[in-house]
Amino acid sequence: MVSSEVVQTGPDHAPVFAAPARWGLRVASGRLAVEEVALAEIAAAVGTPTYVYGAGEIAARFHALARACRSHPTLIAYAVKANSSQAVLAHLAQLGAGADIVSGGELRRALVAGVPADKVVFSGVGKLDEELDAAIAAGVRAINIESVAELDRVAARARALGRVTSVALRLNPDIDPDTHPYLATGLRESKFGIAMADAAGVAARARALPELRLCGLACHIGSQILDESPFLASFERLCGLVRALRADGAPLRQLDLGGGMGITYAPADRELDVERLGAALTAAVAPLGLELVLEPGRYLVGSAGVLLTRVIGRKRSGEREFVIVDAAMNDLLRPALYGAYHPIVPVDLAAGERPTIRADVVGPVCECGDFLAQDRLIAPAEPGELLAVLSAGAYGMAMASTYNTRPLAAEVMVRGGELAVTRPRKTVDALIADEQLPAWLAR
Template sequence: MAAPLSATAGPEPDPDFAELVAARPHLSANAFDGLTVEEVPLARIAEAVGTPTWVYSAGALRRRARALRAALDGAGLRASIHYAVKANGNLAVLRVLAAEGLGADVVSEGELRAARAAGVPGSAIVFSGVGKTERELRLALAEDIFQINAESAEELEAVSALAASLGRTARVALRVNPDVDARTHAKITTGRSENKFGVPIADAPALYARMAALPGIEPVGVAVHIGSQITAGVSAFRAAYARLGELVRELRAAGLPLQRVDCGGGLGIPYRDEPAPLPEALAGAIRHGLGDLGLPVMLEPGRWIAGPAGVLLASVVVQKQGAARRFVVLDAAMNDLLRPAMYEAWHGILPVSPRALVAPCSPADVVGPVCETGDTFARGRALPALDPGALVALLDAGAYGAVMSSTYNMRPLAAEVLVDGARFAVVRDRQDHAALLAGMRVPHWLEDAP
């Protein structure tokens, strides 16, 4: 079953097929059904739904939500978990996590409405983001959400004026920027002084005092989020939470009210075989920095819960031999899964067929059909010969996959499927070309143009 370890482009050998499957408990591979998610062969989903299709494991979502909860409880923390909807906003995914007792962290009106539609109560929703519009704030106030994370002095004034004019009170936490380098990709770091997020931590005491004096606002605490996909240990978390703890003590000394501390998210996952901190390590970092404050804490994970739970199921269009490289062209493309093109991200790629899982392998570049050289999923990846119609699965695509999709090259959005044990269901229909064109209009003066 294993792919040869010699057919890789990197200095370290890629994990083979068996290692990729073994590290993901919701996946299995056998001689009869090939690659399977929970109890459902991916080939069965492809036959019923077509490709490309996103496939999510409800069991994996539950298992990871429970593992994070157990880690927080084991550290003796009073903690609430608010899933970051931006990672994967499918209503079925949100419903699974809501049933596990998770709230939601949203960054737009659409995400707030999705969370409510999935059954998340307003009392469990946090609204983050640097550019909330008046319309979004009105909705947040109307839904009486748990917390608004304000990210600037200007936003505090706007929330105050709006809430007071509506006769409402907004529960607001002040997001601070601790100037901590999380050592993650430059495009997803959020806690350094040059990033757009939060207020400088040195300015926080004065701003918090100002917030406490504003009408229409109930100050509830402070918040921090230093980045996404943090895998270089928990030292950055420890530094951020230590600074946050110092800030809380300073605010208390000034007689200012605090009810809780928002620790954000960012815990990374191993896409390849890189080491990644466990939730127990994150819980330990929170306890070290904030455990003596006697305040409940909040977490806002997204990728750690949803990322490993999803795959992108695709079909081979053609296998093409170039002058120096073999190309495997898929029907999925960068408009579906943007991460490799945008972040140079590595995703495991597995053949679905039981025969292909044990066939000899050689290096291949895995690409999509979009007219961009950047439409490349992998280079020099060890794969067997794959005829047109052969199925492959791109792993760990449950977060920042479908939510970042586009219709570039006029390609309709892929279908989404949820697997739960031996059952599966389409949880988002495949977009057709009629729907893709439905919102477009030709102005009347061009209707008779040649």
């Protein structure tokens, strides 16, 4: 289950300090660090709030998944929506990753970062004509078709460009991945994918259109999945159609089982056994003779990211205690959006020796929904002290906004003992300068 349903049994800092590597951290001289760089040093150099990403953690997870799938040809196409930082994308591209994209903007980001077009798969229910044109012109590996209407639109755009483009059918296998309702994308009532009952007819139509080359089938059933069972269940729904299409002469080359591999959020979360997952999926797909495509996002970058924040103050209202920090819902939306659980721990291990308190960790945004944690057992944090919000590398900065005219957090990448600012913090004046007045208001 998604970690929004966690019942906290103790403060986060005790298990995190005991096993920091589970959250992509290490301990050095009594302080938390990302690789060889102490978080306190980053805060002193860059300020807060700041996202910090560990390049080594990303690489370790990519290599672990690649090793797990080594027995069968597999493309690991990173889900760009999880974290579209150019530094993250370029790092993964150099490791050999492809990209799973859901917009023309993500296509451009992936290509600029060095991801080869023939390693890019394009999903999403609302692709615009100009986005399709860009994908067709770039020669992406596959456009994942979500409806008959979209199939016809892709054919029309390819015809107008004088190109033949590869497509895969994104199917909705009606599999419940046992996750948060907002993260379940493979259920019958979801907006995503083509119903299984319609799949054969859509495949026949795709094969009849000369501008299209049907190269495979695809699905994506949801996110934060912690075992192989839902993936194998979706495979079982798709493999019968694969065999039927192959028997009919369809030149399929790939089976895309999507992403959704989960990570540790709450200390009690079990960890995904990636070696077991890879072995199970490759063994299932191998008899079909198709290349396996996986689209991990959160799994590759989630635990590699920390949101570093500083305590502004504390407040008591009736029986409720508040720890007010300089990070807010505009920096990390997941807790407010669907009750997601992120461990919040002091950067200085000595703070963990204090008697714990039960408090809400909130930001300065003018909304009651502006919280990073509610009713959380934590070490009491004093003004000026640093807190680390963990497992924040996925769907953190990617969903951030400048609500309340708050500049986006800075972003930093660490490799060993090296620190690089990959997105400087904008000033408020720079935010205002991005806007233009109409002529009748200009002075």
